[in-house]
Amino acid sequence: MMAVLRSGGRVFVMLLISRMLENSLLSAEVKEGEILPPTIQKLMKGYNKYLRPFFDNGPVTVGMSLDIASIDTISEINMDYTATIFLRQRWTDERLVFEGNKSLSLDGRLVELLWVPDTFIVDSKKSFLHDITVENRLIRIFPNGTVLYALRITTTVACNMDLTKYPMDKQTCTLQLESWGYNINDVMFYWTRGNESVSGLDTLRLAQYTVEDHYTSASEAIYETGHYPKLIFHFELKRSILYFILETYVPSSLLVVLSWVSFWISQSSVPARICIGVTTVLTMTTLMMGARTSLPNANCFIKAIDVYLGICFSFIFGALIEYAVAHFCTLNHPDANIVMHYYYRHRHPHHYQNHHLHHLCHVSSARTVWITVTRWEALTRR
Ligand SMILES: *[C@@H]1O[C@H](CO)[C@@H](O)[C@H](O)[C@H]1NC(C)=O
Numbered sequence: 001m002m003a004v005l006r007s008g009g010r011v012f013v014m015l016l017i018s019r020m021l022e023n024s025l026l027s028a029e030v031k032e033g034e035i036l037p038p039t040i041q042k043l044m045k046g047y048n049k050y051l052r053p054f055f056d057n058g059p060v061t062v063g064m065s066l067d068i069a070s071i072d073t074i075s076e077i078n079m080d081y082t083a084t085i086f087l088r089q090r091w092t093d094e095r096l097v098f099e100g101n102k103s104l105s106l107d108g109r110l111v112e113l114l115w116v117p118d119t120f121i122v123d124s125k126k127s128f129l130h131d132i133t134v135e136n137r138l139i140r141i142f143p144n145g146t147v148l149y150a151l152r153i154t155t156t157v158a159c160n161m162d163l164t165k166y167p168m169d170k171q172t173c174t175l176q177l178e179s180w181g182y183n184i185n186d187v188m189f190y191w192t193r194g195n196e197s198v199s200g201l202d203t204l205r206l207a208q209y210t211v212e213d214h215y216t217s218a219s220e221a222i223y224e225t226g227h228y229p230k231l232i233f234h235f236e237l238k239r240s241i242l243y244f245i246l247e248t249y250v251p252s253s254l255l256v257v258l259s260w261v262s263f264w265i266s267q268s269s270v271p272a273r274i275c276i277g278v279t280t281v282l283t284m285t286t287l288m289m290g291a292r293t294s295l296p297n298a299n300c301f302i303k304a305i306d307v308y309l310g311i312c313f314s315f316i317f318g319a320l321i322e323y324a325v326a327h328f329c330t331l332n333h334p335d336a337n338i339v340m341h342y343y344y345r346h347r348h349p350h351h352y353q354n355h356h357l358h359h360l361c362h363v364s365s366a367r368t369v370w371i372t373v374t375r376w377e378a379l380t381r382r
């Protein structure tokens with residue numbers, strides 16, 4: 001009994017809440033009507049926002065223009081870029097024609113009362129409309145019925161990158177706008193000013209890239225459900241190499257030279273030569289790892305920087321191996337320098353001078369001693 005009563009009470013409360021909600025929605029609608037000034041109220045009379053302009057009279061043409069406010073990140077790992085754009089759309093709605101010669105700027109919230117194109121950004125992974133302090137949109141109606149609708153959007157758009165020439169590469173990214181539901185029989189898109197429709201790129205300062213070229217094009221997107229209008233904005237990004245020269249190329253080249261320092265160090269000082277060899281190999285490994293951190297981990301393709309660093313690494317590694325081999329080969333032979341000292345002191349005592357021996361100080365086996373001896377004799381005979 002109690003349970004039935006309780007559930008009945010619950011039903012009653014829910015009914016009450018739904019009634020209240022209905023009332024508040026109704027009053028909001030009425031209030032909206034009250035807020036509208038007489039001109040707009042007249043405009044909206046008999047206006048059906050669910051029907052496009054020229055509903056039975058050919059397609060409505062929508063002109064687009066873009067302003068790139070910023071390109072925040074270009075990510076090689078995710079193969080995308082994040083940009084903040086101002087998207088402006090213009091079209092003519094014959095139902096909104098009014099008398100006068102001044103345009104009418106409406107509150108952005110009144111967009112809800114108008115028909116607007118269902119444009120979307122193809123390949124966008126994540127987008128949002130800025131809403132501080134109000135939703136960043138603008139609507140302006142001209143006396144001849146032209147509507148200007150502008151939005152500020154931040155969007156992350158996929159951009160396929162070919163990184164084989166990294167870091168000497170150029171990437172071409174696109175921003176594609178399509179109509180979601182209206183096909184080409186209902187809506188046509190065009191760039192309002194051709195190649196100049198997109199502005200803001202020339203003044204943009206990007207961390208790692210410079211914008212080389214940008215242009216616009218229009219085409220059609222073909223899906224199973226039909227043909228849809230499509231506008232494409234292409235821009236070509238060129239990576240600035242200077243950063244990589246300073247961060248990777250110069251240090252790795254210097255490391256190779258550093259590994260050669262060990263060739264001037266006496267072969268008998270094992271710790272010094274091993275130390276230089278191992279240190280340069282380890283530093284090079286760190287450098288190679290550092291150069292990869294901002295790149296996708298897929299190892300299936302080789303980039304230009306990998307080739308360069310790989311060659312540097314093999315030079316450095318070779319210097320270390322050279323010492324190991326040289327050291328091993330002299331282990332079983334008498335010290336070459338001592339052999340020579342003895343030879344010259346006994347054979348050419350009057351020629352024997354220490355500084356001549358500087359030319360010959362690094363001979364690694366008894367056989368090479370003999371070869372160098374003949375060279376030395378030629379030298380002293382002169
Ligand atoms: C704008 O229209 C008003 C009348 O509607 C007219 O008096 C005025 O001269 C017009 N201004 C311009 C710049 O055309």
Ligand SMILES: *[C@@H]1O[C@H](CO)[C@@H](O)[C@H](O)[C@H]1NC(C)=O
Nearest residue numbers: 092103142143144145146147
């Ligand atoms: C309507 O008026 C605006 C502003 O005066 C103008 O830019 C636009 O071209 C006009 N549209 C048409 C279809 O005449």
Ligand SMILES: *[C@@H]1O[C@H](CO)[C@@H](O)[C@H](O)[C@H]1NC(C)=O
Nearest residue numbers: 193194195196213214215216
């Ligand atoms: C825009 O630029 C592209 C590439 O530079 C060019 O092929 C095209 O003809 C240009 N379009 C117009 C309308 O100038």
